[in-house]
Structure formats: structure tokens, C-alpha cells
Amino acid sequence: MKVFVLGGDGFCGWPTALHLSDLGHDVTIVDNLSRRKIDVDLEVESLTPIAPIGERLKVWKELTGNEINFVHLDLAEEYDRLEVLFREQRPDAVVHFGEQRAAPYSMRDSSTKRYTVDNNVRATHNVLVAIATTGLDIAMVHLGTMGVYGYGWSGTAPIPEGYLTVKVPTPDGEIDREILHPANPGSVYHMTKTLDQLLFAFYSSNDQVRITDLHQGIVWGTQTSQTALDERLINRFDYDGDYGTVLNRFLMQAAIGHPLTVHGTGGQTRAFIHIRDTVRCVQIALENPPTRGDKPQVFNQVTEVYRVRELAELISKLTGAEIANLPNPRREAVENELNVSREKFLALGLDPTKLSEGLLEEARDIALRYKDRADTTKIIARSVWRQGMETSPDLMKS
Amino acid sequence: MKVFVLGGDGFCGWPTALHLSDLGHDVTIVDNLSRRKIDVDLEVESLTPIAPIGERLKVWKELTGNEINFVHLDLAEEYDRLEVLFREQRPDAVVHFGEQRAAPYSMRDSSTKRYTVDNNVRATHNVLVAIATTGLDIAMVHLGTMGVYGYGWSGTAPIPEGYLTVKVPTPDGEIDREILHPANPGSVYHMTKTLDQLLFAFYSSNDQVRITDLHQGIVWGTQTSQTALDERLINRFDYDGDYGTVLNRFLMQAAIGHPLTVHGTGGQTRAFIHIRDTVRCVQIALENPPTRGDKPQVFNQVTEVYRVRELAELISKLTGAEIANLPNPRREAVENELNVSREKFLALGLDPTKLSEGLLEEARDIALRYKDRADTTKIIARSVWRQGMETSPDLMKS
Numbered sequence: 001m002k003v004f005v006l007g008g009d010g011f012c013g014w015p016t017a018l019h020l021s022d023l024g025h026d027v028t029i030v031d032n033l034s035r036r037k038i039d040v041d042l043e044v045e046s047l048t049p050i051a052p053i054g055e056r057l058k059v060w061k062e063l064t065g066n067e068i069n070f071v072h073l074d075l076a077e078e079y080d081r082l083e084v085l086f087r088e089q090r091p092d093a094v095v096h097f098g099e100q101r102a103a104p105y106s107m108r109d110s111s112t113k114r115y116t117v118d119n120n121v122r123a124t125h126n127v128l129v130a131i132a133t134t135g136l137d138i139a140m141v142h143l144g145t146m147g148v149y150g151y152g153w154s155g156t157a158p159i160p161e162g163y164l165t166v167k168v169p170t171p172d173g174e175i176d177r178e179i180l181h182p183a184n185p186g187s188v189y190h191m192t193k194t195l196d197q198l199l200f201a202f203y204s205s206n207d208q209v210r211i212t213d214l215h216q217g218i219v220w221g222t223q224t225s226q227t228a229l230d231e232r233l234i235n236r237f238d239y240d241g242d243y244g245t246v247l248n249r250f251l252m253q254a255a256i257g258h259p260l261t262v263h264g265t266g267g268q269t270r271a272f273i274h275i276r277d278t279v280r281c282v283q284i285a286l287e288n289p290p291t292r293g294d295k296p297q298v299f300n301q302v303t304e305v306y307r308v309r310e311l312a313e314l315i316s317k318l319t320g321a322e323i324a325n326l327p328n329p330r331r332e333a334v335e336n337e338l339n340v341s342r343e344k345f346l347a348l349g350l351d352p353t354k355l356s357e358g359l360l361e362e363a364r365d366i367a368l369r370y371k372d373r374a375d376t377t378k379i380i381a382r383s384v385w386r387q388g389m390e391t392s393p394d395l396m397k398s
Numbered sequence: 399m400k401v402f403v404l405g406g407d408g409f410c411g412w413p414t415a416l417h418l419s420d421l422g423h424d425v426t427i428v429d430n431l432s433r434r435k436i437d438v439d440l441e442v443e444s445l446t447p448i449a450p451i452g453e454r455l456k457v458w459k460e461l462t463g464n465e466i467n468f469v470h471l472d473l474a475e476e477y478d479r480l481e482v483l484f485r486e487q488r489p490d491a492v493v494h495f496g497e498q499r500a501a502p503y504s505m506r507d508s509s510t511k512r513y514t515v516d517n518n519v520r521a522t523h524n525v526l527v528a529i530a531t532t533g534l535d536i537a538m539v540h541l542g543t544m545g546v547y548g549y550g551w552s553g554t555a556p557i558p559e560g561y562l563t564v565k566v567p568t569p570d571g572e573i574d575r576e577i578l579h580p581a582n583p584g585s586v587y588h589m590t591k592t593l594d595q596l597l598f599a600f601y602s603s604n605d606q607v608r609i610t611d612l613h614q615g616i617v618w619g620t621q622t623s624q625t626a627l628d629e630r631l632i633n634r635f636d637y638d639g640d641y642g643t644v645l646n647r648f649l650m651q652a653a654i655g656h657p658l659t660v661h662g663t664g665g666q667t668r669a670f671i672h673i674r675d676t677v678r679c680v681q682i683a684l685e686n687p688p689t690r691g692d693k694p695q696v697f698n699q700v701t702e703v704y705r706v707r708e709l710a711e712l713i714s715k716l717t718g719a720e721i722a723n724l725p726n727p728r729r730e731a732v733e734n735e736l737n738v739s740r741e742k743f744l745a746l747g748l749d750p751t752k753l754s755e756g757l758l759e760e761a762r763d764i765a766l767r768y769k770d771r772a773d774t775t776k777i778i779a780r781s782v783w784r785q786g787m788e789t790s791p792d793l794m795k796s
Contacts, residue, residue: 110481129508129511155573182577205729206784386605
């Protein structure tokens with residue numbers, strides 16, 4: 001299969017590109033390297049050392065014989081080149097990771113709010129327009145987020161995979177209607193994924209674009225079997241207050257002797273998935289596209305559910321790290337329950353990596369190994385959801 | 399009240415600006431004159447002769463003594479200037495018409511699809527970010543569309559004003575949940591208004607921005623008592639296949655002896671409102687903003703409901719014009735029922751202009767008076783919802 005991986009230089013995109021290439025697919029990465037450039041602006045780096053994209057691809061070819069193409073292209077700004085690329089290359093599928101993906105970054109200031117909306121909405125819309133305009137039957141797999149659903153809306157019912165059937169009152173009695181789960185995003189970033197859902201609904205209805213939307217939980221872990229082949233293929237590990245995800249941050253904090261930064265009570269319950277399962281889920285989604293004319297297909301890409309404080313306690317027990325309860329810069333429920341439907345991927349053969357299996361490897365091979373690269377001034381989350389919200393001072397001097 | 403009218407040079411914005419100025423409000427029009435420029439590109443003009451904005455404002459001041467300010471600014475592209483304008487001028491309210499508003503134009507080609515999304519989403523988001531960032535308590539009134547609801551979704555129940563309460567099944571029994579009416583847009587233009595709704599929900603929740611969203615029907619009519627004061631204040635009358643709205647098109651077609659262009663069976667039932675009621679509704683919305691912290695307030699801005707073929711028959715009877723049933727370039731139901739809740743504006747004192755009252759005036763004072771300005775090659779709708787859909791040849795030689 002000829003597959004374009006949009007945003008294929010990023011944290012989820014890069015291991016996905018290698019995984020698909022390893023399976024024998026003809027892979028092209030389309031990326032503007034924005035994730036690296038945002039690091040430049042934030043004056044921070046991945047804990048793991050990231051090779052330039054050219055070197056990454058050269059090493060991959062040397063080690064495996066598989067060639068991955070790279071096109072430097074801005075999806076939001078260079079529509080015409082994207083359309084030409086589709087016409088010339090005629091991919092069978094695109095996997096779309098080409099969006100700004102950090103909630104705290106999306107809430108930093110007016111500029112990052114605007115960038116997140118402008119980039120994400122335009123990138124997604126441009127891809128859809130290019131598919132519709134060329135008339136090519138390119139299946140699209142998009143990385144969404146569990147954050148589109150919000151938390152607790154459905155009472156005790158599990159969060160469905162995209163759609164739910166509700167009863168609507170009418171003068172003639174109730175009728176059943178299937179609706180897209182109502183949107184309840186907690187940040188500008190999450191909001192863009194709810195906008196994407198409406199774009200998908202329209203283009204699948206008007207132009208029969210075949211779309212799979214993957215509502216992913218919080219990713220943890222760093223390596224897949226492909227990225228672990230050589231240090232020059234290593235995946236990103238973000239630990240900073242904007243891009244670091246909670247579990248990876250805890251592991252790194254434990255490694256350098258920094259208290260584990262729990263915001264509020266840590267009663268927030270969230271869904272998690274290992275990066276190894278992310279790449280498998282994308283593969284499964286590519287192998288099981290919807291039929292032309294179907295509505296967008298939604299999978300919840302989630303394997304386990306934990307409270308943030310449970311994770312902190314687990315890692316504290318493992319490593320002896322202290323736990324610090326810091327002010328919560330987000331506007332969110334202090335505590336919530338979470339119950340997520342995740343039957344579809346299990347039915348299609350996903351065999352999840354459990355936290356209990358991957359955690360020690362992650363602590364040893366990544367956090368401890370690269371801890372000297374950490375900049376401790378970048379750990380505390382400084383983005384606040386509204387002006388005047390409290391944040392913590394640095395807890396450790398570098 | 400100090401009011402900014404964003405898009406105040408357009409078809410709804412201009413009469414609204416005059417109406418609010420006439421009421422004694424301190425009005426500033428913010429517009430990039432894009433509506434006039436799109437006419438340049440489409441090689442078409444308003445049937446009525448539109449004076450330059452500077453002349454419009456000079457005449458208004460001469461006749462009434464009221465000064466309306468004008469700021470030439472692109473909401474999507476010039477965020478920084480917008481934020482400075484808010485900080486310096488500290489408006490009490492903004493009325494936001496600054497979006498590309500024609501469904502056929504939004505479906506013409508990849509470029510107009512992209513322009514519609516890029517312009518509309520960014521304009522709306524920039525206004526919200528500017529309100530949130532400045533921390534000013536600026537109430538926002540936004541022109542939405544009935545098209546966000548789609549048609550027939552709620553069975554025989556009237557389309558509610560924004561929200562409806564549904565029953566959600568849970569393991570413990572059903573629970574009631576209020577949801578935003580599910581989106582079912584029929585064009586890229588309508589889709590942008592469904593995206594706006596999600597932007598509003600987020601910024602009203604996260605930043606307590608006070609927002610009123612007006613889901614307007616199809617506007618007909620041209621003049622308000624203010625625009626009728628002097629020909630140099632006259633409002634737009636669009637008749638072309640992209641920007642012309644159905645009733646105005648029929649009136650103009652009748653005036654020049656062109657068959658009335660009914661797409662499909664004309665069984666499409668749509669909601670209508672006279673431009674005179676549009677400006678009153680905006681006034682009422684400004685006078686009745688939501689409380690800070692409330693969810694976005696939604697009004698259906700609609701006064702009457704007709705089938706397209708009923709309108710054609712009405713005008714045919716009035717004028718003797720023939721009716722032509724042309725191919726429908728849209729993907730929509732051939733026939734639909736429509737039942738719309740519209741209690742809120744009536745409860746707040748709106749006294750609607752009925753079709754039976756305004757139609758003859760419109761035919762006489764606008765369509766017949768300016769018929770020699772018509773370009774008959776611009777009448778047939780050429781935008782199609784999918785490639786290959788049929789359109790009609792020109793029915794009349796110029």
C-alpha cells in the first residue's frame with residue numbers, strides 16, 4: 001500500500017512511518033518539521049537525542065533496505081503542492097498526524113491559541129479538499145483524541161466509540177437518533193479535534209471520503225521495535241511543561257530526583273496507550289477502512305485507564321520519588337470517573353502493552369539513560385487556562 | 399453603547415450599522431471590503447448601485463448627524479491590529495458578520511472552499527481570542543444560520559433554538575442531557591457556522607465570553623428605513639448564482655422576463671426573514687445579552703417558512719413570470735418539511751414583516767427600478783456540490 005504519513009517526523013508519526021515501512025508499505029513522510037521548530041522557540045529539547053530527518057531515513061534504509069520518502073511541506077500553507085503531490089503519487093491512504101498536539105501549548109497565549117486553530121483546521125481541511133478535488137479514493141486515518149468527549153457527560157455509561165443513540169422527544173413520541181458524541185473539549189487543542197470531526201462528517205457525506213478517526217488516550221513510552229534498532233532512529237521523549245505527557249514526565253522526574261508534579265489532587269482519570277500500540281492501531285485502522293459512502297469510522301485508541309495520582313504513586317513506589325501536589329493550571333473537574341468503550345481494536349486483534357510491562361524498560365532505557373540531557377527549568381507547566389491562575393515555582397535548581 | 403459591526407459593509411452588516419447608529423449607538427464598522435472584491439472576481443455587481451464605503455458614511459452623517467467610524471481591517475489576517483483596536487476603543491459589544499456567506503460560492507472549487515473555511519474560522523476565532531486576551535467584557539452577537547441544523551433530523555419536533563434535551567441510555571437507566579442540536583450542514587459555508595458553534599461553546603466556558611448566536615433563515619428584501627433615505631445609502635441586492643438569495647433572485651428574474659429558476663422540484667422548505675427584521679433582531683440580541691458564565695445563547699432568526707416552489711408560484715402569479723425547473727446542483731433532500739421554534743424573538747417584541755407586505759415594494763422599488771443593471775449571464779447557478787453534477791445553460795441571452 002502506498003501511504004503518506006502526514007506529520008511523520010513527530011512523536012507518533014515517526015514510529016508509525018517506520019512500523020508501516022517495516023510491514024512493506026511504500027511510505028512517504030510529509031512534514032514541515034514544525035515540532036522541532038516549536039522546540040527551538042520553547043528553548044527545550046527531547047530528552048532523547050533526535051537525529052535530523054535525513055539521517056533518520058538514511059539509517060533506516062541502511063539497516064532495513066526500506067526506503068521512506070520525505071516531502072518538506074506545510075499542510076496548512078502549501079495546498080497547491082499537496083494537491084500536485086496527491087495527483088502525481090496517488091497514495092492509497094494518508095495517516096494524518098499533522099496537527100499541533102499539546103494542550104498546554106495551545107493555551108499559552110493568543111499567538112499559540114491562534115496557531116493551533118489556524119494550523120490544525122487548515123491542515124485537516126486542506127487534506128480533505130485535496131482528496132475531494134483530485135477525486136482519488138484515498139482513505140484517511142486521522143489522529144483524534146479522547147479529549148473530544150470530555151469527562152462524565154454520559155453518566156455511568158462508557159464513552160462510546162464516536163457515536164451514541166439518544167432518544168429525542170417529538171410531538172408523536174420519542175424517536176431514536178444516532179449522534180456524534182457531543183463535544184466537550186478542555187483546551188484549544190482539544191477543540192480543534194472537535195472541529196475536525198465536523199469537517200470529516202461533511203466531506204464523508206458530500207464527497208464520500210473514507211475516514212477513520214482515532215480518539216487516542218495519552219501516549220506513554222518512547223520506543224517501538226523499529227525505533228529501538230539504532231540510537232539514530234530513537235523516538236522523541238518530551239518532558240517539558242507543554243509537550244511532555246504525564247507518565248513520561250513522572251519517569252523523567254523520578255530519574256533526576258525531581259518531585260512528581262501532580263496538578264491538583266491527581267484525581268483526574270485519563271486513558272492511556274503505549275506508543276507501540278499506537279502504531280499497531282494505525283496499522284489496523286489502515287487495514288480496515290470504512291466503505292465509500294459510510295460515515296466516519298471512530299475508534300477509541302485506548303488500552304488502560306488510570307487516575308493521575310495512581311500513576312504517581314506507582315512510580316513513587318518503584319523509584320522512591322516524592323510526590324508534589326501543585327496548583328492545577330487547567331479548568332477541569334478536580335476528580336472524575338472514566339469508562340471507555342474500546343472493543344473495536346480488541347476485536348481486530350490488538351494485544352495491548354500494559355503499564356505493568358513497559359514501565360521498567362521505559363524508566364531504565366530512556367529516563368535514566370538520558371537524564372543528564374534534562375533542563376530542569378522546563379519541567380514546571382507554565383501555561384494557564386485563564387490569566388491569573390497560579391503555577392508552581394521551579395522545584396529544583398538546575 | 400459602543401458597538402463594532404464586523405463585516406459592516408455587507409448585505410446584513412450595512413443596514414445593521416445604520417439601524418444601530420440611528421438608535422444612538424456609537425458604531426464602528428470593521429470590514430476588509432471583501433464582499434466587494436469577490437464581486438470583482440465573479441465579474442458581477444449588486445443590482446442596486448453601491449456607493450463606496452466612504453461616501454456611504456459621509457452621506458449618513460450629512461443626513462442624520464450621526465458619525466459611523468470605519469476601520470479597514472481583515473479579521474482573519476490582522477489579529478494584532480484587532481487586539482489593539484479592542485484595547486483602545488473598548489467596545490461594549492461586537493456584532494460579527496465578518497464571514498463569507500454564500501453556500502454556492504463556498505462550493506465552487508478548492509480555492510473557494512478553502513477561503514471560506516480559512517477566513518470564517520480564523521475571523522471568528524481571532525475575535526474570540528481578542529476578547530479573551532484583552533479581558534474586556536465585550537458581548538458578542540454572531541450571525542449564524544438555520545443551515546447548521548439540517549432538515550428533518552428531529553422528526554416532527556420543531557427545530558429548537560440551539561439546544562435540545564435528549565435521553566441518553568446508561569447502565570443505571572436513562573439520563574436527560576441538554577445537547578447542542580447536532581450539526582448537519584449542507585455546504586462548506588454552512589459547515590463553518592457549525593465550527594463556530596464549537597468555538598463559542600469553548601470560549602464561553604473557558605473565558606466566560608458572552609455570546610449570542612443568531613441562526614438566521616434566508617434573508618430577502620433590500621431596504622430598511624435608514625438605507626432608503628438616500629440612494630447613496632442603498633443596500634446590496636445580489637441576484638447572481640452564487641450570492642443571490644432565492645426570493646430576491648425570483649423578483650429580479652420576473653422583472654427582466656427571465657424564467658424563475660427553481661432547482662429540482664422546489665420542494666425544499668426553507669425559513670425566511672426580511673432584512674428589516676434582521677436589523678431589529680440584532681438590536682434585540684444586543685439589548686438582551688446572556689449573563690457572564692452562561693452558555694452561548696441561541697436565537698432562531700426566522701419569521702416565515704415556505705417551500706421554494708410556493709415562492710415561485712406566488713411571484714409567478716404576481717408578475718406572470720414562467721417557472722423553470724432546473725437541475726439541482728446541491729446534494730439535499732428533494733422535499734422536506736420544516737418546523738422551526740422562533741418564540742424567543744417574538745417574546746422580546748419582534749413584529750415581523752410578512753412576505754405578503756414587503757413583496758410588492760421590493761418588486762417595484764428594487765427589481766423593476768434597477769433591472770437594466772442586470773447581467774443575464776450571471777443568473778444561472780454554476781457551482782455544483784460534486785464534480786459532474788448537471789447545471790442549466792443560460793435561459794436568456796443578454
